[in-house]
Amino acid sequence: MQVLDGKALAKTIKEELKADVDAIRRAAGKIPHLAAVLIGDDPASQVYVRNKVRSCEEVGFRSSLIRRPDSVSQEELLAIVNQLNDDPDVDGFIVQLPLPDHLDEDAINLAIDPRKDVDGFTPVNIGRMTLGLESYLPATPNGIMVMLERYGIETSGKEVVVLGRSNIVGTPMTVLLSRKSSPGNATVTLCHSRTKNLKEHTLRADIIVAAIGIPEMVTADMVKDGAVIIDVGINRVDDSSRPRGYRLAGDADYAGLQNKVSAMTPVPGGVGPMTVVSLLMNTLKASQRK
Numbered sequence: 001m002q003v004l005d006g007k008a009l010a011k012t013i014k015e016e017l018k019a020d021v022d023a024i025r026r027a028a029g030k031i032p033h034l035a036a037v038l039i040g041d042d043p044a045s046q047v048y049v050r051n052k053v054r055s056c057e058e059v060g061f062r063s064s065l066i067r068r069p070d071s072v073s074q075e076e077l078l079a080i081v082n083q084l085n086d087d088p089d090v091d092g093f094i095v096q097l098p099l100p101d102h103l104d105e106d107a108i109n110l111a112i113d114p115r116k117d118v119d120g121f122t123p124v125n126i127g128r129m130t131l132g133l134e135s136y137l138p139a140t141p142n143g144i145m146v147m148l149e150r151y152g153i154e155t156s157g158k159e160v161v162v163l164g165r166s167n168i169v170g171t172p173m174t175v176l177l178s179r180k181s182s183p184g185n186a187t188v189t190l191c192h193s194r195t196k197n198l199k200e201h202t203l204r205a206d207i208i209v210a211a212i213g214i215p216e217m218v219t220a221d222m223v224k225d226g227a228v229i230i231d232v233g234i235n236r237v238d239d240s241s242r243p244r245g246y247r248l249a250g251d252a253d254y255a256g257l258q259n260k261v262s263a264m265t266p267v268p269g270g271v272g273p274m275t276v277v278s279l280l281m282n283t284l285k286a287s288q289r290k
């Protein structure tokens, strides 16, 4: 089995981005600047945002972190978004999800200027993506597409089953994989919590993209020999033998699938680092827009 090593690939792409930033600096151009808004102190969100900010530093981007407590009001957060929309120095920004329950995520998303939406979550970017127009592609699906491309995994004419229909992963993944491009040109089935006979679908798949959030749900009996598994899930599983009392597990049973599949992403170190790199690629693009 080939390990689709997102960590190593992300490192390579970061070196390429760093070379781009060095060239921009030599030409006295605009150094890309990403801002991240983090609300509250959800441990996973803190880790994700820290990784994003650290990655900016690694490639020579500028970054700003704006933190507010859980108690922030909708009006205060909207004011931050509007300020970032108007700040000519900030090329792109993200509002880390999930937001606390009292905040309206949709309203915040709609307030983000699509030209600065480097997460690719706003209706304009989702719509442009769907029409095949130039856009900021959602970070995780785009990171997966870059991974498929760089690892030379053929998608044309293949049966792909996407598990999970979230707006940020599953749904855009189906759009990107089925469009007329490379990678792309796949025959895509989207499965979700109401899908009947899930196994009938997954057994047909040449490629499975799992974005469900249930630890190790995709098991060897559900997968055909030689399939490719892209595991998006990041789940904490109690494990008293670990110093933190938990381990991270994907949505696929990595150990059980190793002798069955032809290629698979590990968790951690697979899709996660590609998501961050994809965000950086979007930020570079944002800094170069006219």
Ligand code: NAD
Pocket (backbone or CB within 6 Å): 140, 163, 164, 165, 166, 168, 169, 170, 191, 192, 193, 194, 195, 198, 211, 212, 213, 214, 232, 233, 234, 235, 271, 272, 273, 275
């Ligand atoms: P989500 O958590 O919003 O939704 C889960 C989806 O799974 C839903 O669409 C639901 O219909 C589907 N589902 C639930 N039970 C199912 C079942 N039994 N069979 C088939 N489908 C089922 O989705 P999300 O935000 O895409 O997150 C999914 C996972 O991916 C989570 O573990 C999340 O932490 C992880 N994630 C990782 C990255 C990354 O960069 N690696 C990015 C985003 C999300």
